Amino acid sequence: MGTRKTAVFSETENELADLAKALGHPARVAILKELANRNVCVCGEIVDTLPLAQSTVSQHLKELKAAGLISGTVEGVKSCYCINWTAMERLKNLLEDCFKPCSDQNCAC
Amino acid sequence: MGTRKTAVFSETENELADLAKALGHPARVAILKELANRNVCVCGEIVDTLPLAQSTVSQHLKELKAAGLISGTVEGVKSCYCINWTAMERLKNLLEDCFKPCSDQNCAC
DNA sequence: AATATTCATCGTATTTTTGCGATGAATTTA
DNA sequence: TAAATTCATCGCAAAAATACGATGAATATT
Numbered sequence: 001m002g003t004r005k006t007a008v009f010s011e012t013e014n015e016l017a018d019l020a021k022a023l024g025h026p027a028r029v030a031i032l033k034e035l036a037n038r039n040v041c042v043c044g045e046i047v048d049t050l051p052l053a054q055s056t057v058s059q060h061l062k063e064l065k066a067a068g069l070i071s072g073t074v075e076g077v078k079s080c081y082c083i084n085w086t087a088m089e090r091l092k093n094l095l096e097d098c099f100k101p102c103s104d105q106n107c108a109c
Numbered sequence: 110m111g112t113r114k115t116a117v118f119s120e121t122e123n124e125l126a127d128l129a130k131a132l133g134h135p136a137r138v139a140i141l142k143e144l145a146n147r148n149v150c151v152c153g154e155i156v157d158t159l160p161l162a163q164s165t166v167s168q169h170l171k172e173l174k175a176a177g178l179i180s181g182t183v184e185g186v187k188s189c190y191c192i193n194w195t196a197m198e199r200l201k202n203l204l205e206d207c208f209k210p211c212s213d214q215n216c217a218c
Numbered sequence: 219a220a221t222a223t224t225c226a227t228c229g230t231a232t233t234t235t236t237g238c239g240a241t242g243a244a245t246t247t248a
Numbered sequence: 249t250a251a252a253t254t255c256a257t258c259g260c261a262a263a264a265a266t267a268c269g270a271t272g273a274a275t276a277t278t
Contacts, residue, residue, distance in 0.1 A: 240258085
């Protein structure tokens with residue numbers, strides 16, 4: 001119990017769910033927004049823009065990276081992150097492809 | 110601790126995060142897919158398509174409804190659900206609007 | 219060399235999520 | 249009226265997520 005039964009769902013369902021889950025926190029949305037706005041890859045400045053502890057932000061960055069939504073490189077003593085636009089596009093495409101409305105829509109709800 | 114600090118983020122960030130979180134589980138993705146494929150609003154047949162207990166599916170439906178991604182009506186002894194295409198569109202738009210790449214992309218990551 | 223900065227990781231506490239069986243209400247069917 | 253069906257909710261257990269401070273490693277600065 002308490003464990004997600006991922007093995008039981010399709011590849012695509014899990015992929016979309018994982019990407020969505022990574023986006024499913026306002027802090028991570030804010031981080032991605034920040035990364036999208038700066039052309040230069042930002043590092044710890046992200047921490048300054050968020051009302052969260054450094055360790056917490058670091059954890060969120062780790063999650064985004066694990067989901068493939070961002071990439072990061074070490075620049076001396078600093079860590080530099082930026083958005084993975086390919087993954088963002090992938091998310092949009094999955095969203096588009098998975099939920100196509102069928103031809104005749106006569107829902108009563 | 111353990112509580113999401115929603116009050117600290119912007120309306121838009123929270124809205125997108127909430128929609129994404131609702132989508133952040135393969136079972137809920139599967140449910141939405143099923144609802145998208147059937148023009149007739151489906152009810153408990155969803156349970157048959159998923160390898161989860163009825164109570165678990167019911168809970169996922171509740172979450173999707175709370176997020177506004179689906180709507181449900183009671184049809185006698187049955188419950189009828191269908192996708193809220195407006196919310197799906199809203200999710201896509203938020204995704205599009207929040208993460209616009211800035212003009213000059215020279216990321217080194 | 220000593221100090222400072224940056225940041226990932228660890229440990230911990232709390233809350234939320236996930237999942238299931240049991241129960242019960244509402245409606246159908248027999 | 250009695251039995252069956254549908255399904256939401258409750259209660260519980262286990263796991264994951266959220267958040268923070270402390271620590272330490274790596275690099276910069278003085």
